[in-house]
Amino acid sequence: MKAIEIIKPGEIAIVERPIPECKENEVLIKVKAAGICGSDAHIYHGKNAFATYPRVVGHEFAGEIVKVGSQVKNLQVGDGVAVDPVSSCGHCYACRIGRHNVCKSLSVIGVHRDGGYREYVAVDAGSAHKLPKNISWEIAAMIEPYTIAAQVMDRGRLTADDTVLICGAGPIGLILLQAVKMTGARVAIMDIIDTRLNMAKEMAADLVINSKTSDMITEMMAFTNNEGASLILEATGNINVLETCIQKIAAPAGRVVVLGFSTELVKIPQVAIMSKELEIIGTRLNNNKFPQVIEWFAKGLVQPEKILTHTFKFEEVEKAFDFMDKNPADVCKIGLTF
Incomplete structure (x- = not known):
């Protein structure tokens, strides 16, 4: 063969x-x-x-x-x-x-x-x-990459009441967008490539942010009525983005799910996590999510x-x-x- x-x-x-x-x-x-x-x-x-x-x-x-x-x-x-x-x-x-x-x-x-x-x-x-x-x-x-989204939703305890920020509009970011929209939650997505953000618009993102030309913090505070995002899905692997999300964008009692896997050290003051009771949550691969995603595909939910x-x-x-x-x-x- x-x-x-x-x-x-x-x-x-x-x-x-x-x-x-x-x-x-x-x-x-x-x-x-x-x-x-x-x-x-x-x-x-x-x-x-x-x-x-x-x-x-x-x-x-x-x-x-x-x-x-x-x-x-x-x-x-x-x-x-x-x-x-x-x-x-x-x-x-x-x-x-x-x-x-x-x-x-x-x-x-x-x-x-x-x-x-x-x-x-x-x-x-x-x-x-x-x-x-x-x-x-x-x-x-393509079922396997959608199992990544199913795992992220599980780890982040996504609900329809969440206001979500997805960092990165590459394949996984856009797959996350489809999965989040399936639940009815409001979702913003950021990237630096306009063609990807245009795809996100077509997939019903409530807000798209080009972080090269717009201030992500200002945009997200306006989007969330100054509360911050209750759930952040960090898929860029960029440590500066992660630091900004934790310190400036996450809502009190919010969750930050980390998909990116840079080996660089992240600098975050402990008080940024403690003062808001933030949850910083890792996610990797999938944990028996194939049956769930096959059902999504069969029913046309994504x-x-x-x-x-x-x-x-x-x-x-x-x-x-x-x-x-x-x-x-x-x-x-x-x-x-x-």
Whole structure:
């Protein structure tokens, strides 16, 4: 079979690999479509501290089951599935309290082990989630990034009464916007790229802020009647944005959910957190959110087709990465078809 392998940072090739064996508790999937995530690009460019090389990347993918292990009962050949890339040990503290997505021995397909950018993948049957017939392969490959939004909503305890600020209108920011709007909450979103903010307007953002040309603090205070945002979702990874949100924009008793993962030190006075009883909440990957998001897709509650802006054949993956790097204002999400 053909597989897309990042041999070392900056070097990618399509190589021949044997079709994986299907163990008794696994299913063998013929990959139909995959998404390119920012983290895939980081691995390609050598900017992901968790990745090792050579590596077949890809943690957003969907396909058709072509073989079923002897112990698998709830899936069969011909089923379409989306794959949860998160695996855990099952016995560390995080796993024992039901938060396996931050397992001490966390393993993610496409980062710590070979992923979905290949023609066939064998995965544990528990990671394969059956798809309804009304979801195309290209759209099904986008289920994983929407599970990030479901996790964020859970971690941030989002309600319809919240006034939300989303920092960053890239793919994840726009996916967050769709998920938040689904609940009826008022939401503002900031970025520095007008084309992304225009997409946010089309997705019914109540306020868009270009922080290069407008003062984000002034805009948010006007938007919230000087109360501040009750829930902030920080998806830029920019420490200056995070510092501003905590010190200047978060409402008393507010929550700040941190998606970005810069390794730079953040400077925040303790009093900024203590005086408002702020909650600073981390979020990572997803914790069993695939069934919930598949239901969103099946019922048309979100619009993944608005996020998927470009599609390439998997043989054109190098061209796709290059296009993504050179056209940040035009690209939201790129899909690969197999």
